[in-house]
Amino acid sequence: MTSNPTELTRLQSGDAATWRAVLTEHGPMLLGYATRMLKDRALAEDVVQDALVSAYRKIGGFDGRSSVKAWLTRIVRNRAIDVLRGRNRLVEMPDGDPDAGYFDERGRWAISCPRFAPTGEKALDEQRLVDRLRVAMDALPHGQRDVLLLKEVHGFTTEEICAALDLEPGNVRIRIHRARKALRAAVLQGATLEES
Amino acid sequence: MPFSRCQDVMARVSEIVDGEAGAGARARFFAHMAMCSDCRRYYRQLRDVCGAAAATADEPPANLDAMLDRVMEAVDAAHSDPS
Numbered sequence: 065m066t067s068n069p070t071e072l073t074r075l076q077s078g079d080a081a082t083w084r085a086v087l088t089e090h091g092p093m094l095l096g097y098a099t100r101m102l103k104d105r106a107l108a109e110d111v112v113q114d115a116l117v118s119a120y121r122k123i124g125g126f127d128g129r130s131s132v133k134a135w136l137t138r139i140v141r142n143r144a145i146d147v148l149r150g151r152n153r154l155v156e157m158p159d160g161d162p163d164a165g166y167f168d169e170r171g172r173w174a175i176s177c178p179r180f181a182p183t184g185e186k187a188l189d190e191q192r193l194v195d196r197l198r199v200a201m202d203a204l205p206h207g208q209r210d211v212l213l214l215k216e217v218h219g220f221t222t223e224e225i226c227a228a229l230d231l232e233p234g235n236v237r238i239r240i241h242r243a244r245k246a247l248r249a250a251v252l253q254g255a256t257l258e259e260s
Numbered sequence: 261m262p263f264s265r266c267q268d269v270m271a272r273v274s275e276i277v278d279g280e281a282g283a284g285a286r287a288r289f290f291a292h293m294a295m296c297s298d299c300r301r302y303y304r305q306l307r308d309v310c311g312a313a314a315a316t317a318d319e320p321p322a323n324l325d326a327m328l329d330r331v332m333e334a335v336d337a338a339h340s341d342p343s
Contacts, residue, residue: 083335087328092320095327099318109327117334163270171265177298180305190312197309198316216313222280241274247309248302 067128067135075132076123087116090133093218094140100213101144103202111147115140130227134220137228141210148206155205162249178252193251200250208243215240262291266299273306 074082091112098108098115119139126135148154168174180193201209210229214220220228225236263269269292275281276289293300321327 078335080332080336084328084332087331091324091328095321095324096318105321109321113327113331113334116331120335166270167267171267173266173296173298177301177305179301180308190315193308193312194315197312201313201316212313216310217317219314222278237274237280240278241271244274244277244306244309247313248305251305251309 066130067126067132069128071132072123072126072128076126078120083120086132086136090136091116093133094136097137097210097213097218098140098144100201100217101141101206101210102147107147108144111143112140115143118143131224134224134227137214137220137224138230141228145206155203162245180251192254196251196254197247200247200254203250204243204246208239208246211236211239212243212247262295263288264292266292266296269293269296269299270302273303276303277307277310 071082071086075086094112094115095108098112099105102108102111116136116139119136122139130138145154166174166177201212204212211225211231214225214228215222222233222236225231226233229236231239263272269289272281272285272289276286281289293303
């Protein structure tokens with residue numbers, strides 16, 4: 065999705081009303097995204113503020129080939145990654161497959177697919193699932209956490225994620241799938257812990 | 261004809277959840293689901309994870325307007341002093 069040319073022209077000319085409208089529209093998403101990436105609300109506010117001022121200074125060089133939302137997200141994301149890297153808090157992508165051991169050599173289930181809910185419960189209630197997911201998402205490596213936050217929490221399309229994170233569609237899909245599998249495994253681990 | 265390997269079916273769950281699979285792949289996927297309770301459970305779990313992940317969003321902060329005001333002040337300052 066490309067930018068709205070009229071809006072972009074106004075932003076590039078420094079039109080304050082258009083800037084305020086854009087920041088009001090995307091500010092909550094950007095702050096929510098940065099907060100989950102950095103796990104620190106105050107730090108996220110600083111990062112988003114710096115990123116948006118930087119965006120204002122750099123918008124003359126923005127070609128409008130992606131949406132303004134994706135472009136702003138990219139700037140915020142890069143700032144957040146710089147901060148995480150500076151604090152040695154970047155979590156690398158894991159090599160292992162969370163589903164390892166599920167399937168036999170013929171690609172069929174080697175064990176029965178485990179249940180989310182502890183024994184005796186029919187299903188895991190929604191609040192417990194959300195609570196477990198929040199912890200699990202925060203523990204994901206940043207390369208999975210950022211695609212998942214944009215996709216599931218902020219409703220970005222694959223195309224928007226590609227533009228925001230400078231990734232190919234196939235790479236985005238793989239990261240999303242792996243992140244979902246990791247979350248599922250984490251929820252499952254929570255069920256095991258509840259049983260013990 | 262349904263997919264025959266559960267592992268191949270499970271590799272496509274995200275495509276199905278996101279509505280990105282073609283009609284043929286969807287038909288084969290759900291034909292397999294009809295026959296395999298383990299794959300059905302896995303599919304539901306992944307689908308539930310996706311649905312619940314959206315509910316982990318934080319409430320917007322009460323001081324968001326103040327932050328945007330600070331950005332706009334910086335933007336105004338940058339606009340009047342482009343150096």
